Amino acid sequence: MFTGIVQATCEVVAIHKKDGLNTLEVAFEPDLHEGLAIGASVANNGVCLTVTQVVDDMVFFDVVEETLRLTNLANLSIGQSVNVERSLTFGSEIGGHILSGHIHTKAKVVDISHTEQHYDLTLGIESKWMDYIFYKGFVGVNGCSLTVGEVSDSGFKLHLIPETLKLTNLSQYKVGDELNIEIDSQTQVIVDTVERVLARRFNEQAR
Structure with a gap:
């Protein structure tokens, strides 16, 4: 389990590619x-x-084919940075929200608005996932627990503060790039349960 509070951005110094791994x-x-x-x-x-x-300061991770297909780790290149968070330990302060580290989908950066006053990212996502994303709710974006801004049928906006930009790799992404998305599992359970109950009641009334 994780909190969505990124501890560091760490450089990818090598990618060893094999079949499916x-x-x-x-x-x-x-x-x-x-x-x-x-x-x-x-x-x-x-x-x-x-x-x-683990060799000196180098840490190795295997990324299997399914993970490469579902996440933006397949798009990494040497020299890029990844957001890193070690797993939650008992007694640790939870400053963000509970995340599992299981990515649901990817979102594409469709617009960046960067002025002296703000840094906003607008992300496009497959419409079915918007059932679980709400204004002022939270979502995991590249491992960062972030508050959702304006929402539409096909995406949502993030308002990033300078501290988030300093501590994460989100400012490195450009329009067209993809970000990993983890939705709130509790929200997903509630929405799916309500939809299932309503569908069952509708079917019973239609008989």
Whole structure:
């Protein structure tokens, strides 16, 4: 489990590609990999990955074909940075929202509005996922727990504060790039349950 509070942006220093599998080699700061063991879970751009090897400051992660298909990790190149968060430990302060590290879909950056007063991202997403995204609700974007701004049938807006831009890689993305999206699992359960109950009642009344 994760909180959506990114701890660091870490550079991808190598990508070892095999059939159906990419191994990412990511450079961690010493304090970030302290006590990190093989088998530990770490979120990279919001994707929960398992540590397979630790060599000095380099941490290795295997990314299987299904994960490459569903996330933007397939689009990484050497020198890019990923948002990193280590898994939540008992007794830790939860400053964001609970995330699982399981990405539901990707959103495309359709507009960037950057002025001295604000930095706004407008994201386009498959319409079926908009059932779970609400104004002033929250969503996981590349592993960042963020508050949703204006919504439409096909996307939503994010209003990013300078601290978020400083601590994450979101300012590196351009129009047309894709971001990993994790919706709130509780919201999904509530919406799906209500829809199922209403559908059942409608069918019963129609008999």
